[in-house]
Amino acid sequence: MLLALVAVYLAVLTLWPLGRLLVEALGPGRDGAPLGLLLDQWSSRSTERALMNTLGAGVLSALLSAVIGTAMAFAVRLTDIRGKTAMVFVLMLPILIPPQITALAWIDLVGPSSPILAPLGLAAPYGATNPLYSFGGIVFVMGIENSTLVFLAVRAALAALPRDVVEAARVVGARPVTIVLRVVLPLTLSSILAGLILAFVSAIGNFGVPALLGIPGRVTVLTTLIYQRLNGFGPSVLGEVGALALILVLLAVAALVVRARLAARHAVAIDRSGAGLEPFRLGRARRPAELAVWALLGTISLLPLAALLATSLTPAVGVPLGWDTATLDNYRFALVGNDATRRAFLNSFVLASATAIVCAGLAVPLAYLSVMRRRRFARALDLVADTPYAIPGMALSIGVIMAFLPPLPLLGVSLYNTLWILLAAYLARFLTLALRPVVSGLETIEPALDEAARIVGAGTVRRLWSIVLPAAAPFAGAGALLIFMTAFNELTVSALLWSTGHETLGVVVFFLNYEGNATAAAALAVVTVAVTLALAGLVSMSARRLPAGTVPWRA
Amino acid sequence: MASLTLDRLGKSFGAGRAVDDVSLTVQPGAFLALLGPSGCGKTTLLRLVAGLERPTAGAIRIGERVVCDDRSFVEPEARGLGMVFQSYALWPHMSVAGNVGFGLKVQGLTPAERRRRVAAALETVGLGGYGARRPAELSGGQRQRVALARCLALEPPLILLDEPLANLDAHLRGAMQREFRRIHRESGTTFVYVTHDQSEAMALADRIAVLDRGRLQQIASPTELWRAPANAMVAGFIGGAAMLPVDVVAVEPDGTRRITLAGQVLAVPGLAEPGAGLLALRPADVELLPIEAARASRLPTAVVTDSVYRGDGFVCDLRVEGLADAPLQAVATAALEPGAAVGLRLRGGWVVPASDGG
Numbered sequence A: 001m002l003l004a005l006v007a008v009y010l011a012v013l014t015l016w017p018l019g020r021l022l023v024e025a026l027g028p029g030r031d032g033a034p035l036g037l038l039l040d041q042w043s044s045r046s047t048e049r050a051l052m053n054t055l056g057a058g059v060l061s062a063l064l065s066a067v068i069g070t071a072m073a074f075a076v077r078l079t080d081i082r083g084k085t086a087m088v089f090v091l092m093l094p095i096l097i098p099p100q101i102t103a104l105a106w107i108d109l110v111g112p113s114s115p116i117l118a119p120l121g122l123a124a125p126y127g128a129t130n131p132l133y134s135f136g137g138i139v140f141v142m143g144i145e146n147s148t149l150v151f152l153a154v155r156a157a158l159a160a161l162p163r164d165v166v167e168a169a170r171v172v173g174a175r176p177v178t179i180v181l182r183v184v185l186p187l188t189l190s191s192i193l194a195g196l197i198l199a200f201v202s203a204i205g206n207f208g209v210p211a212l213l214g215i216p217g218r219v220t221v222l223t224t225l226i227y228q229r230l231n232g233f234g235p236s237v238l239g240e241v242g243a244l245a246l247i248l249v250l251l252a253v254a255a256l257v258v259r260a261r262l263a264a265r266h267a268v269a270i271d272r273s274g275a276g277l278e279p280f281r282l283g284r285a286r287r288p289a290e291l292a293v294w295a296l297l298g299t300i301s302l303l304p305l306a307a308l309l310a311t312s313l314t315p316a317v318g319v320p321l322g323w324d325t326a327t328l329d330n331y332r333f334a335l336v337g338n339d340a341t342r343r344a345f346l347n348s349f350v351l352a353s354a355t356a357i358v359c360a361g362l363a364v365p366l367a368y369l370s371v372m373r374r375r376r377f378a379r380a381l382d383l384v385a386d387t388p389y390a391i392p393g394m395a396l397s398i399g400v401i402m403a404f405l406p407p408l409p410l411l412g413v414s415l416y417n418t419l420w421i422l423l424a425a426y427l428a429r430f431l432t433l434a435l436r437p438v439v440s441g442l443e444t445i446e447p448a449l450d451e452a453a454r455i456v457g458a459g460t461v462r463r464l465w466s467i468v469l470p471a472a473a474p475f476a477g478a479g480a481l482l483i484f485m486t487a488f489n490e491l492t493v494s495a496l497l498w499s500t501g502h503e504t505l506g507v508v509v510f511f512l513n514y515e516g517n518a519t520a521a522a523a524l525a526v527v528t529v530a531v532t533l534a535l536a537g538l539v540s541m542s543a544r545r546l547p548a549g550t551v552p553w554r555a
Numbered sequence B: 001m002a003s004l005t006l007d008r009l010g011k012s013f014g015a016g017r018a019v020d021d022v023s024l025t026v027q028p029g030a031f032l033a034l035l036g037p038s039g040c041g042k043t044t045l046l047r048l049v050a051g052l053e054r055p056t057a058g059a060i061r062i063g064e065r066v067v068c069d070d071r072s073f074v075e076p077e078a079r080g081l082g083m084v085f086q087s088y089a090l091w092p093h094m095s096v097a098g099n100v101g102f103g104l105k106v107q108g109l110t111p112a113e114r115r116r117r118v119a120a121a122l123e124t125v126g127l128g129g130y131g132a133r134r135p136a137e138l139s140g141g142q143r144q145r146v147a148l149a150r151c152l153a154l155e156p157p158l159i160l161l162d163e164p165l166a167n168l169d170a171h172l173r174g175a176m177q178r179e180f181r182r183i184h185r186e187s188g189t190t191f192v193y194v195t196h197d198q199s200e201a202m203a204l205a206d207r208i209a210v211l212d213r214g215r216l217q218q219i220a221s222p223t224e225l226w227r228a229p230a231n232a233m234v235a236g237f238i239g240g241a242a243m244l245p246v247d248v249v250a251v252e253p254d255g256t257r258r259i260t261l262a263g264q265v266l267a268v269p270g271l272a273e274p275g276a277g278l279l280a281l282r283p284a285d286v287e288l289l290p291i292e293a294a295r296a297s298r299l300p301t302a303v304v305t306d307s308v309y310r311g312d313g314f315v316c317d318l319r320v321e322g323l324a325d326a327p328l329q330a331v332a333t334a335a336l337e338p339g340a341a342v343g344l345r346l347r348g349g350w351v352v353p354a355s356d357g358g
Ligand SMILES: Nc1ncnc2c1ncn2[C@@H]1O[C@H](COP(=O)(O)OP(=O)(O)O)[C@@H](O)[C@H]1O
Pocket: B013, B016, B017, B018, B036, B037, B038, B039, B040, B041, B042, B043, B044, B045
């Protein structure tokens, strides 16, 4: 019964859209040739250019992410520098701040009217184009954005290294630098690669950064090409953009397959019972090392946010910020002065809460059936639930449009141009964010607790309520908050699915900036980031009672 | 109380057979121990009875009710049994009274009736007054008692226990064994008790079923199991008998077997038919003699390979002359040097067939 419910949910919201995407994208071209759509797209000049940009930006930004992420993970995990909790929190900011806001913050920081660089005389001359509106700018911002993924992968690998591999090297007289380069680095190389691949997958699916930097800079990648085509021509080009999306999906799947292969080949049996690595003492180098880390984190993370905040207080672009000029007008406009933003707050709030509640509620029975009851069908569904988050969000959106543009059977109404289509896409995309913590939570719970309740005669629903839910609730709660934070600011999925009256916050920030109202965009971005950070604080506080690893941004 | 009947029960996990063609009957009110080495399928057998695993062959009857055969399967929720898990499986978010009362609540008893039954069950296991505690606030032995109270409260006709004392220290184990005997007597319920510890099985059960590699080796009373093991596996597992290869020459009218051990002819009780057999000898079955006395009376002889002081004597490892790979143990009153030759006189021993099913 429960399993049937979950199966229907996934079939309607995940398998159906993805199936439609596949079928449409592989359909015949306008001339009826088999696979025509895909081949047409494949051979078109604009696709080729977008594909090259996507691959180039993906690879280069992933390399940048690997360098930053690995260096930071080594610094935090292998040395005795102080203030690690704060460092990790700053490194985790990209998880909490969506790409379009990061891009906005960088635009504000580097642009000619930068409230931080201009007073120092470092900004580009007034009237010049922002240097970030370029291929290099996209690579740079995405590289910083995705370094978190590499950091997390490498940190986990370092945490799993037993201390004796380092101690053995010490005993034979190796110096710390030699140990790091000759022992630790080779042992973590496969994790660095795995993190790099995740960064690549995230980069090729990224919409916020190339949209804000690439559209004004006339650098097109696949996601922005899809967006511009669909925006320009409407649903009549669904097949064509579906083919583009399929190329993205194939790239992502290929990368993830390589990653899975890598993980299987380098799976080393790790003795987790042993103690973890002991950090190296830096001695007199500690203070300079701390300064270096903070200088880097400050530049790549805090400075752009400061610029965003400063811009939001500026009366108009180009006006220098000072005590006399600072104003809250932008906030007034962003919060109450504008119908679209007011609606967007409500829409994003409703969508994010509904998605969080439904997904957390569904994650518990699904995780229960797949982990504690080890039902094979449930395990298969568990995998299906991961797909919409693993593939680029644009591809999911197109599948969702294809599935729900035609009127629904029985009801006879189309979800297109309503809030419901956004909800459908969110429900598909974010389920895994609640499922993963609940699954890992239930894996730590003895199946005998459930079996003991079966023996005394309690039925499935009763056991879910009385035995499983009390154990799973903290994990489901953490998952729900994570979903809320992600969905509240989300742009990639809603960029294709919003309609007038059904805007999301991500879309409104994007358009305020697009229309040139940079100060209002900054104000709205600051407000949404504040909401997310407040929620993150809430999770962190409750996280003390959760097993390590449930919440990603803890040291 | 209910009887339990297993009929050609089997359970395979992939290629491996965890339970293989097991048939046995437990009388109502009996205390049966399922005994065998680790990994022999005891837990799987118990879980099959509980309904937590589906058998791949055979049938199970509890009382008159068929709870599973090729056509039907009664889910564990509907079997109405009690079970004590090896890990206790107490629900950590419920109080002791909540744990014990959960099944009663599921059955729809009124709160007053529930309180009465919970109090009675906790009283029985000696935990009256502990109802408000959380499982985390209890010692291992107390958790064990709560787990038992949780199934007693439901007054099931059959209680399954999976190595309930394995996680307790030796001292507590003895005390809990007495408790289990008392509670079994007072409740009159049928107990099926899994253990890998033969002394625990002997101390508790009125019948013992010995399992090995998923197959039932013997089911008998503790005394019979000790006195007359059915095969080499049982003889080796119960009381740690050494197995010496012998030739069974003849079966005497009184059932005694005439055997040759390393060339010497002896008379020993047992089961084996004429042909190859195995002589099971526990340390207490062997008396050590001076070598000259043994030579004179044509008794088997042996060489001491090691000797360890054990308080009540010296336990000697012996190699019987003429038998290369058959170590034997005996107890000597004085220390013996390795390499010393001794004579052997048998005070007991039991001959079993050389090979069978097992
Ligand atoms: N769920 C399972 N999947 C696969 N093999 C199992 C499973 N449960 C038990 N087994 C195998 O069945 C055999 C018997 O296990 P078990 O009944 O737990 O033994 P015991 O309780 O006597 O130690 C073992 O070889 C074990 O590996």
